[in-house]
Amino acid sequence: MAKRIDLKDVDIYYGAFHAVQNVNLTVIPRSVTAFIGPSGCGKSTVLRTLNRMHEEIAGARVEGEILLDGENIYDRGTDAVAVRRTIGMVFQMPNPFPTMSVRDNVVAGLKLQGVRDKKKLDEVAEASLRGANLWKEVKDRLDKPGGGLSGGQQQRLCIARAIAVQPDVLLMDEPCSALDPISTLAIEDLIADLKKQYTIVIVTHNMQQAARVSDQTGFFNLEATGKPGHLVEIDDTEKIFSNPTEQATEDYISGRFG
Amino acid sequence: MTTATGTDLDRPASEPPTRQIALGRRIKDHVATVLVSLAFLIAVVPLVWVLVTVIARGLPAILSADWWGYSLSGVLPEEYEGGVYHAIYGTLIQAFIATVIAVPVGILAAIYLVEYGRGPLARAVSFMVDILAGVPSIVAALFVFAAFISILGAPQSAFMVSLALVLLMLPVVIRNTEEMLRLVPDRLRESAYALGIPKWKTILRIVLPTALSGTVTGVMLAIARIMGETAPVLVLVGYARAINYDPFEGNMASLPLLMYSELSNPEAAGQYRIWGAALTLIIIIMIFQVGASLISRFSAIPK
Numbered sequence: 001m002a003k004r005i006d007l008k009d010v011d012i013y014y015g016a017f018h019a020v021q022n023v024n025l026t027v028i029p030r031s032v033t034a035f036i037g038p039s040g041c042g043k044s045t046v047l048r049t050l051n052r053m054h055e056e057i058a059g060a061r062v063e064g065e066i067l068l069d070g071e072n073i074y075d076r077g078t079d080a081v082a083v084r085r086t087i088g089m090v091f092q093m094p095n096p097f098p099t100m101s102v103r104d105n106v107v108a109g110l111k112l113q114g115v116r117d118k119k120k121l122d123e124v125a126e127a128s129l130r131g132a133n134l135w136k137e138v139k140d141r142l143d144k145p146g147g148g149l150s151g152g153q154q155q156r157l158c159i160a161r162a163i164a165v166q167p168d169v170l171l172m173d174e175p176c177s178a179l180d181p182i183s184t185l186a187i188e189d190l191i192a193d194l195k196k197q198y199t200i201v202i203v204t205h206n207m208q209q210a211a212r213v214s215d216q217t218g219f220f221n222l223e224a225t226g227k228p229g230h231l232v233e234i235d236d237t238e239k240i241f242s243n244p245t246e247q248a249t250e251d252y253i254s255g256r257f258g
Numbered sequence: 259m260t261t262a263t264g265t266d267l268d269r270p271a272s273e274p275p276t277r278q279i280a281l282g283r284r285i286k287d288h289v290a291t292v293l294v295s296l297a298f299l300i301a302v303v304p305l306v307w308v309l310v311t312v313i314a315r316g317l318p319a320i321l322s323a324d325w326w327g328y329s330l331s332g333v334l335p336e337e338y339e340g341g342v343y344h345a346i347y348g349t350l351i352q353a354f355i356a357t358v359i360a361v362p363v364g365i366l367a368a369i370y371l372v373e374y375g376r377g378p379l380a381r382a383v384s385f386m387v388d389i390l391a392g393v394p395s396i397v398a399a400l401f402v403f404a405a406f407i408s409i410l411g412a413p414q415s416a417f418m419v420s421l422a423l424v425l426l427m428l429p430v431v432i433r434n435t436e437e438m439l440r441l442v443p444d445r446l447r448e449s450a451y452a453l454g455i456p457k458w459k460t461i462l463r464i465v466l467p468t469a470l471s472g473t474v475t476g477v478m479l480a481i482a483r484i485m486g487e488t489a490p491v492l493v494l495v496g497y498a499r500a501i502n503y504d505p506f507e508g509n510m511a512s513l514p515l516l517m518y519s520e521l522s523n524p525e526a527a528g529q530y531r532i533w534g535a536a537l538t539l540i541i542i543i544m545i546f547q548v549g550a551s552l553i554s555r556f557s558a559i560p561k
Contacts, residue, residue: 053452056444058376085454095445099467109453112463158449165453 002029002199003086003168005050008065011228012045015059019045021228023064025218027169032191032200034210034237037220038252042229043203046220047171050201051087052080068169085113088167092174094154096146096161102138105146105157109165124164132160133190152183159190163198170194172202176209188213207253211241219249312536319534320541329511331500336525342535344501348512349542351505352416353485356423361477363424364431371432372439373461391429396489398425403493414495416505419512422490427480434476438469471557478550482543488514513539 005027012020020042027033035043048054049062052073065072073083096105104111106125115121125142129135134156138149146157155175162170172191176184191213194200204210210217218234233246244250251257279287319325325341333340367387371380402422406412442465450460466473496509497519504510517535520528 051452053448056448056451081451081454081456084452088454089449089452091445091449091452093445095443095449097446097450097464097468099464099470108450108464109455112450112453112455112459161449161453 002197003069004029005169005199005201006065006067006070007046008067010046010049010062010064010066012042012049012054013059013061013063014057018228020220021230023231025231025234027199027201028216029199030195030197031215032195032202032213033234034214034217035201035203035220036205036207036210036217036252037229037232038222038257039205040225040229041220041222043218043220044173045229046231047173047201047203050169050171051084051089053084053089055080085109085165086167087169087171088162088165089171089173090155090159090162090175093178094151094158096149096154096157098145098147100146101143102146102149102157103142106160106164108161113165128160128164129157131163131194132156133186133193134160150183152179152186155179155183155187156190159187159194163194167198169199169201172200174203174205177205184209207241211237217241219244219246219252221248221252309540312533312540315529315533316535316537319530320537322534325534325538329499329501330516330531333499335523336527338527338530342511342513342516342531342538344498345511345513345516345535346538346542347501347503348416348510348515349485349539352419352423352491352510352512353481355417355420355505356427356484357477357481359420360424360427360431360480364428365435365473367428368432368435368439369461369466371436373457373465387429387432390425391433393425394489395422395426395487396493398422399490399493401425402490407494413507414509415507416495416502416510416512418494419490420505422494423484423487426487426490427484430480430483431477434480435469435473438472438476439465441472442468471554474557475550475554478546478553482546482550485543485546486514486539488518491515492518513542 007023007025010020010023011018023046035047037043045054049066050073054060054062062074066074068083068086072078073087096102097108100108103122103125106128107115107121110121110124126135126139129138134153137153138157141148146154149157155178159170159175176187179187188209191200191202195215202210202213214237216234217237217240219232219240220229221232222229232248233240233244235245240249241253244253322338322341324339326346327343328339328341329344330340330342331344367383371384374380375383399422402418402425406418406421407414412418446464446468447460450464451457455464491512491514495512495515497515498509498511502508502510513535517532520531520535522528523531
């Protein structure tokens, strides 16, 4: 469980557009790494390269190395499907599968990977829902459609679905931006729990959230619209928020721009 | 608008502009209302006229005892006996064979266009589908005649009709399925990929079920549409007054073909059968259309 990720000289392109330039960073196992920065700085793009999700966009490509415990996930012969089984993802908008019940949503990954054993699926469903702090709320409506839950519950359902396939790393792309403060709190508590087992990378627009949940924070910025985004600095969250090395980071955090 | 207790200060300085609609605008409003209502009436009149005529003239035929269960085998032109069982069977079996061929091909083509198609091949396929959608049914029928009957030497049969119907049905099924697949949000696909589910399984188990209701509805409407096609049956199969269960051999009746052949019957019974067959065809097509809307209502994704 819980693997380390190293990015070495990573450049990301969408066709001819150079989206992100020269990123070097290390994601530490069993900790939360937050990416912050103004819109368009490429933090979500970097996140999506970590499980080869950006490949789904036509023309997107990556240069440099992204190492998962030392193995380059972009090596020729590495299967994107296998990478994604190891590195799960939770998206900005809750997106349960509309045709499936709550239970089927949670075990969708396992089921579609070919697990048939109903007893095991039920166990995984319960464990994952407990892990996502949702079990108590939905245990009486496991057979109801997943789309019938509230937004915050749907997002926790998606987290349960992501951890049901037992990934080593969990990527979260602004997981709380569509949620109310109470649901946000529930998810933040959950992140604190999950980091005991998983390596977590979270992109957030909310700096207080980054300060609350993360152990290290990376600040991304871009010089101007149309220019590639880059990593300004990455350090312990406490240091970034109290005494950052770069002036740009301090300006951003103190609200002077962005 | 002064009230008993109002002073000059309470009164608006000028008349509120919302108080009355200017005369010019009122006239325009009335003219537009009248024109739109008139256009609606003009559109509805022929529809109601056709329906009323067909029902009034066809009703005696479809209410007769033999209509739904017997063919016209051995019935003389001037006799009112017999029914259109053979033609109903022909219409249904020809549409059924066309559906069995066109639906899988059409759905797979739509999946290709939406999920895989990038670049010149997809554009070419999409362009061809547009062309095919514009092909008149007589051209589709003549193509099948030329390709299969003239060149390959196949005999005229109901199956040839089905092949022509496939050509007419394919673009409808492809375009509709394409629309339905495009309605499935990309974030569902992405979250499936993020679970480590391979693309083909994502399509089969996530995307298709989400689009199923609309796809099935579209297929039903496509079936309803091809059942009334007349050109293929005129060109590709001979008329038979008796039941022929074999779609691969011999002449076979269908409702449009029966109507056409009764046109040359000078007796009053011919008219009687034409109107009866017309009403029967409308009823069968209606059943498919109502079925389509029922399916879309009951298989819609619960909220």
